[in-house]
Amino acid sequence: MTEEAFDVIVVGSCMTDLVSQSPRLPKEGETIHGHNFFIGFGGKGANQCMQAAKLGAKTAMVAKVGNDSFGDSYIQNFKDHGVHTGFVAQTSAAATGVASIIVNDAGQNAIVIVAGANMLLSKVELQDALPAITSAKVLLCQLEIPPQISLRALQMAQENKVTTIFNPAPAIPDLDPDFYRLSDVFCCNESEAELLTGSSVNNVEEARCAGRELLRRGCGTVIITLGAQGCVVLQASESTSKHVPATPVTAVDTTGAGDSFIGALAYYMAHYPTMQLDEVARRAGQVAGVSVQSVGTQSSYPHRRDLAADLF
Numbered sequence: 001m002t003e004e005a006f007d008v009i010v011v012g013s014c015m016t017d018l019v020s021q022s023p024r025l026p027k028e029g030e031t032i033h034g035h036n037f038f039i040g041f042g043g044k045g046a047n048q049c050m051q052a053a054k055l056g057a058k059t060a061m062v063a064k065v066g067n068d069s070f071g072d073s074y075i076q077n078f079k080d081h082g083v084h085t086g087f088v089a090q091t092s093a094a095a096t097g098v099a100s101i102i103v104n105d106a107g108q109n110a111i112v113i114v115a116g117a118n119m120l121l122s123k124v125e126l127q128d129a130l131p132a133i134t135s136a137k138v139l140l141c142q143l144e145i146p147p148q149i150s151l152r153a154l155q156m157a158q159e160n161k162v163t164t165i166f167n168p169a170p171a172i173p174d175l176d177p178d179f180y181r182l183s184d185v186f187c188c189n190e191s192e193a194e195l196l197t198g199s200s201v202n203n204v205e206e207a208r209c210a211g212r213e214l215l216r217r218g219c220g221t222v223i224i225t226l227g228a229q230g231c232v233v234l235q236a237s238e239s240t241s242k243h244v245p246a247t248p249v250t251a252v253d254t255t256g257a258g259d260s261f262i263g264a265l266a267y268y269m270a271h272y273p274t275m276q277l278d279e280v281a282r283r284a285g286q287v288a289g290v291s292v293q294s295v296g297t298q299s300s301y302p303h304r305r306d307l308a309a310d311l312f
């Protein structure tokens with residue numbers, strides 16, 4: 001039990017990232033030599049939580065890891081960064097989730113996840129976190145845990161007037177339509193927007209079109225991230241969409257950049273609730289832009305002290 005009020009609560013995944021760096025991504029059936037390997041902390045939910053925590057948000061994670069050394073290390077990692085772990089359960093019925101990641105010399109990646117213990121996060125465990133969810137400013141969910149748990153978490157938040165951010169990643173084509181109306185902010189990347197709308201999303205104009213379609217499905221705000229092209233922000237309350245350009249940077253590893261963006265989004269929405277969403281997105285883009293300039297996922301996320309004062 002906790003009496004604490006959190007800025008950001010994340011109901012989501014923890015993965016141990018097993019990362020190989022290689023000149024390029026292998027083709028089907030091909031073996032290639034990589035030049036570096038490391039193990040890091042990942043999972044979209046935990047990544048987003050960690051970025052919000054590194055910026056100074058009071059955070060809590062609702063998650064499940066295995067009763068194994070990866071799970072033990074993960075909980076310690078949260079504690080080391082001040083993330084509340086009272087709702088992180090351990091199970092012997094499955095191993096801690098893992099992500100096998102290949103990063104090429106251009107900083108692009110390919111990822112396979114085996115979600116393991118993440119898929120055992122239950123409604124009972126979610127219900128235990130209700131007092132913390134109802135007192136939070138922002139709740140974040142993704143799709144690396146059972147979708148019905150994410151859906152229920154969004155419902156619990158909406159019923160209690162907690163701002164919801166939903167990141168439909170990894171995207172599934174038959175997403176329950178309730179996800180749209182339960183999302184104050186629905187934030188996805190270009191490939192997720194493509195899969196959900198069936199339309200190609202390669203540029204700002206196509207992102208605006210896809211965004212309008214997602215808005216029609218009931219979201220309050222849609223943000224579609226476009227990597228180096230920045231993002232577009234569309235609000236149901238306004239008839240216009242805004243393109244927020246990104247500052248050009250040299251990317252060495254883009255893994256988890258979207259999570260850095262969303263974690264920062266949650267931080268800014270919790271701390272500056274009246275800030276215009278295009279300005280929130282601009283600042284979140286600056287944070288994510290720093291993350292791609294070094295290797296790793298959470299290890300590349302900047303702390304508040306690493307960032308320009310005018311971002312706060």
Ligand code: RIB
Pocket residue numbers: 015016017041042043044047098099111113144255256257258259297
């Ligand atoms: O979004 C990046 C994350 O996706 C990685 O950390 C990996 O764990 C997968 O969940």
